[in-house]
Each structure stands twice: as C-alpha cells, then as structure tokens.
Amino acid sequence: MSEVPQEPSRVSSKYDRLIAAAQVEEPARTIVAHPCDETSLQGALQAAAARLILPVLVGPEAKIRAVAQAHHLDLADCEIVDAPHSHAAAAQAVALVREGRGELLMKGSLHTDELMREVTASATGLRTERRISHVFIMDVPGHADTLFITDAAINIFPDLDAKRDIIQNAIDLFTAVGLGQPRVAILSAVETVTTKIPSTIEAAALCKMAERGQITGGFLEGPLAFDNAIDPEAARIKEIASPVAGHAQILVVPDLEAGNMLAKNLTFLAHADAAGLVLGARVPIVLTSRADSVRTRLASCAVASLYAAARRRVTQVAA
Secondary structure (H helix, E strand, O other), X not given: OOOOXXXXXXXXXXXXXXXXXXXXXXXXXXXXXXXXXXXXXXHHHHHHHOOOEEEEEEEOHHHHHHHHHHOOOOOOOOEEEEOOOHHHHHHHHHHHHHOOOOOEEEEOOOOHHHHHHHHOOOOOOOEOOOOOEEEEEEEOOOOOOOEEEEOOOOOOOOOHHHHHHHHHHHHXXXXXOOOOOOEEEEEOOOOOOOOOOHHHHHHHHHHHHHHOXXXXXXXXXXXXXXXXXXXXXXXXXXXXXXXOOOOOOEEEOOOHHHHHHHHHHHHHHOOOEEEEXXXXXXXXXEOOOOOOOHHHHHHHXXXXXXXXXXXXXXXXXXX
C-alpha cells in the first residue's frame, strides 16, 4: 500500500477527529469503480493505508496495474475485479454491492453521471425508498462545528417530499458518525415566512413535519437566513429564540444552486475543506474530486466508514 503523505498542519482538527474515530472501527469493504488514474487509485490506497477501508478495485486490470507501476503504488494487498471499460466497471461495482460484497461504493476516474446512472437504475441499481441526496461535510477554519450542507450536488429543485428525505439522510449520517443530535437549519433568504419566497413556506412545513414525527433525530428550525443560522450574535439581534439559531450544524439549502454556491464560497473564500458523501442508496457512496486534498479524501472515507460501522452494529443487534 502507498504511504499517506503528510500535509501542512491546520489549527482545525475536526477532520482529524473523524479520521481517528474511523480508525478504531473495522475498515469497511469498499468497491472502487474504475480507479484508472493516479489520483483515484492513490486515494483508495491512501485510505486503505490509513485503515479506513478495504478496497476492491473494479476496472481494466491491466490498466490499473499499469497506473500503479507508473506511480510506484503497491497493489499487493488489493483484490482486483477485471472489467473492460468504465461503463462495465460501474455496472460491476454496483452488482458487487447488490451481492453484499461491499459496504461502501467509491467513485474512481469515471464520470459521476456514469456511476450514478448505474446506482439509480430501476432494476439493477441501489435505490431504496429514500431519495438519494448528497451531503458536504465542511471543515471551516475558525468555526467550532463541523458543518453539513445538503443538497448541493444531486437534487436540483427538490420538492417538499424530497427535502424531507434530504434532511433525514443528513440527520442519520450526523448521528451515525458520533456527532450527537444535530441542530438543523432550513435556509432561505429571510427568517420570516412569506408567500413571496416559497422556500420560507417549505421551511415552515418541514418544521411542522418534524413536530409530527415525519422527520426524526434532530432539532429543526426554519426558515433561517445564513447569518442567523450560524452566528449567535446575528440570531440575538433578530430576537430568534431557538436552540438551532446561531448554532446550526446541518444547513439545508433551498436548491442545488444555492447549496453549490454556499459550499464553494466556504471552500474558496474561507479555505474550508469539503468532504462529500451520497446517501439514500443501499450503501454510502464516496464521491471524490480530482481537486480534493489528501485530507479531504481521507475525511470522506472516514465518514463513510463510520456510517458503515454504525449500520453494521444495527444489523448485528437485529440478528
């Protein structure tokens, strides 16, 4: 296995705590779809070296071995399942998960759409009754809490039912990785309900759904503007009395455009790290980007591995 390179130290240690917690658990068996470039192959091997995952590499075996040889990566401990091209690798990876041979699915060097097409296939995919959604796990320097932002990558204009699943997916992840009961802010441009801004009405409805047990496991508040969701002084000035206002840990955005801009603003202006996970399928899906740092890649795998471990314990108790 390749060694995990050391990156410059950071004051923020939120990712470090998640990685350390995951290393205590049994590494999750992870199906890696088409790791056929240096970045994706090395990312899987680094996560394995950090004892976060046990990778099963799915793709053209000759190409995978050629990439490993060219970049001096050790495949000695890796299982490789041969598949002729990226589309076949995606299909085979999903099939292996369906057969119970993997607890996680990880994207390699293929396009996200190519992998998600197989994941969402009606007959052969990994759909459940839940809506599939994406969560950014943000480590923002200077901010005390790990911030979850959802959904900024999959659901473009989710309706009320989809937002219920998006919120529940994020709450389930937050609690499963050991962060406690989350404070969930449903964001809009303002903190008052108005017919002129439909997202404020949906926010109010979602809070009522939580009161009636249709969303469980978290404290919900909304609508909230971004400032009074994360800044206690902004919440105090607006006289919003709530355990969530000023202290939100999960930020639920109105639509993908708003979420994508929020996550990228934090990344490029606040120098935040943005790990990511897809939820709502049979297994968590790690979607890494070529631009991700080593620390971000390891954090994505750590969060996914912690979630898999929590699900494993539930299954063992049920058995």
